Amino acid sequence: MRLITADMLEDLAVGAAVLGTGGGGDPYIGKLLAQAAIEEFGPVRMLRLEEVADATWVAACGGMGAPTIVIEKTPAGDELDAAFAAYESAAGRRVEAIIAFEAGGMNSMAPILAAARRNVPLLDADGMGRAFPRLEMETFNVYGVDANPLAVADEHGNVVVIKARNSALSEWFARAVTIRMGGQSWVVNYGMDGATARRVSVPGTMSLALGIGATLREARAAHRDPIDDLVAFFATTHYKRAVLMESGKIVDVERFTKDGWAMGSATIVPFDRRRAPVTVTIQNEYLLARTAERMLAIVPDLICILDFDTATPITTERLRYGQRVNLLAVQTPPIMRTEAALAVFGPRCFGLDHDYSPIAGLRRWDE
Numbered sequence: 374m375r376l377i378t379a380d381m382l383e384d385l386a387v388g389a390a391v392l393g394t395g396g397g398g399d400p401y402i403g404k405l406l407a408q409a410a411i412e413e414f415g416p417v418r419m420l421r422l423e424e425v426a427d428a429t430w431v432a433a434c435g436g437m438g439a440p441t442i443v444i445e446k447t448p449a450g451d452e453l454d455a456a457f458a459a460y461e462s463a464a465g466r467r468v469e470a471i472i473a474f475e476a477g478g479m480n481s482m483a484p485i486l487a488a489a490r491r492n493v494p495l496l497d498a499d500g501m502g503r504a505f506p507r508l509e510m511e512t513f514n515v516y517g518v519d520a521n522p523l524a525v526a527d528e529h530g531n532v533v534v535i536k537a538r539n540s541a542l543s544e545w546f547a548r549a550v551t552i553r554m555g556g557q558s559w560v561v562n563y564g565m566d567g568a569t570a571r572r573v574s575v576p577g578t579m580s581l582a583l584g585i586g587a588t589l590r591e592a593r594a595a596h597r598d599p600i601d602d603l604v605a606f607f608a609t610t611h612y613k614r615a616v617l618m619e620s621g622k623i624v625d626v627e628r629f630t631k632d633g634w635a636m637g638s639a640t641i642v643p644f645d646r647r648r649a650p651v652t653v654t655i656q657n658e659y660l661l662a663r664t665a666e667r668m669l670a671i672v673p674d675l676i677c678i679l680d681f682d683t684a685t686p687i688t689t690e691r692l693r694y695g696q697r698v699n700l701l702a703v704q705t706p707p708i709m710r711t712e713a714a715l716a717v718f719g720p721r722c723f724g725l726d727h728d729y730s731p732i733a734g735l736r737r738w739d740e
Contacts, residue, residue, distance in 0.1 A: 374424060375580075376416040377485060377495070379408050384586025385481065390686035391585050391603075392578065393477020394675045396635075396658035397504035399443050399688060403482030406450045410489035417485050418494040422576050425470060425496060425567035432460060432468045432564045433500060434487050435480035437508065437525070437547060438557035439635040439657065443479065452526050452559040453487045459524035459532045460561040472496040472570060474511060474563060476578040477504030477658070478688060483559070495579070500563065501718075502575035502612075502709050503675050506657035508544040510718040512708055513563045516573040523547055523562040527554040556630070575708055581610055589684050599684035600699055607703060614704040616735045618662060618669050619643050619651050620681060623696045628655070628689070639678070639692050641700060651700060653678065655689050660723055662700060670702035670732050671720050673709050677701040702732045 377385070386400040393400070411417065425431070434453055436443065461467055468491070473484040476499040488495040500511035508520055520540035525547050526532045533550045537543040543562070551558040565573070588606040592599035600617055607615040621643040628637035637655045649664035659676035662669040670676050678687045681697035708714065710731070720727045 375419045375497070377411070377419050378416045379411045381583060382408050382482070384590060385579070385582050386586065387589060387686065388582030388585030389476060389481035390478055390688060391677050392481070392502070392582055392675065393504040393686070393688065394658040394677055395655065395687070395689040396506065397475055397478025397480045399690070400478045400482065402443055402447060403479030406448060407482040407485040407489070409450060410486045414489040414492065417488045419497050419579060420470070420494045421497050422571045422574060425570060427566060427568040429469045429567035430466045430564065431470045431472050431496065431567060431570045432561055433472050433474035433513065434559070434561045435474050435483045436557065437560045438551045439630050442556040446528070446555060446557050449528055450486060452528050453483065453561065454490065455530060455532050456524040456526035456559050456561040457487065457491065459526065459534050460522060460564070463522040463524065463534045463536070464564050466564060468493065470494045470496055470567070472574065473499040473579070474508065474513070475499055475501040475504045476575070476582060477501070480504065481579065481582055496570060496574070497579045498570065498574035498576050499578045500574060502578055502705055503673070504658050505718055508547060508560070508562065509540040510722070511540070511563065512575055512714065513565070513573050514540040515714050515717050518563055518565045518569060518573055520544070520562045523560060525550050525554070525558045525560055527558050575706060577611065581612070584610070593683065600679070600701070603684065603701070611706045612703055614732065616702045616732055617699060617737050618702050618735065619648070619700040621651070621698065623692060623694055623698060626692045626694060628692070635689055637689070641698060653700070654725070656723055657689065659689070661720070661725055661727070662702065668727060668730060669735065671725065671727055671730060672723060673705045673714070673718050673729070674732050675703035675705065677703065702735060704732050
């Protein structure tokens, strides 16, 4: 067991923003919400998957909607209380532990907030190993856990319980409800016992986020290149490989909201003008990085845009013309690259006309 205290949240927020690949909601807002909850209710107990009893009832939680909306519609912090109450009533089970349904951005903080308020442990794991735009895009769903029942709540106390035939349908209904709730809602779903959680979850992702944040902080303090340190850190984890794809300037950002998602693209012109511009495709997260001639990285591998000078991760809603950035690719762990997993969150599930191609052969841009 490990205690998550308020002074750890900055590292966790930075690391979660890297894992969020541009999505998952604003980590700064999530950090403030989690900090307030810990200060009021005390530190959160975080358990490794192997520490969870087989019969412990676990549920996932987080925010749903376009990340851009969270900036304008700041949460109060108690929205998940109503969602948990509705879920427990529908499931007929008391939630005894909480897991993140994604490791990215604000959705790594929402489970900490909920665990503090409910005085239950948090699992050091999640269902995406990154951020994805749809709720059925979970290793939970891939390996047999139903998202239903699903409870959706907003800041006005409105609550909707969904019991659909499968996880994809529950996402479809919940997305429609979220749009009616103003484009942002709070969700509790994917109930399972502890034994199942060990089988279907991406392990260690909360600790991974903490490690990423600490690596970047320590590199800056020591005046080392934070990208070099980050690549070296990933090599020690079950993600194994990270590659700096490009360094350059953002010269164009296209952004629009469609069906509750933040859509668009960003174009990066390399500092070395002999090299081809890179276009990054966005659907809440960064899904595809390519030049006119070749694909560099594609979902489910992580594509991360980091500030060139500080290595601070930049979420999709904070992309701006003129930003100097590094473009990083990170390999996902094996549980996310099986044939079954790619059938749920591989490139073609996003409407991309590409098959998955791992970054194993990708070289650093300056090599």
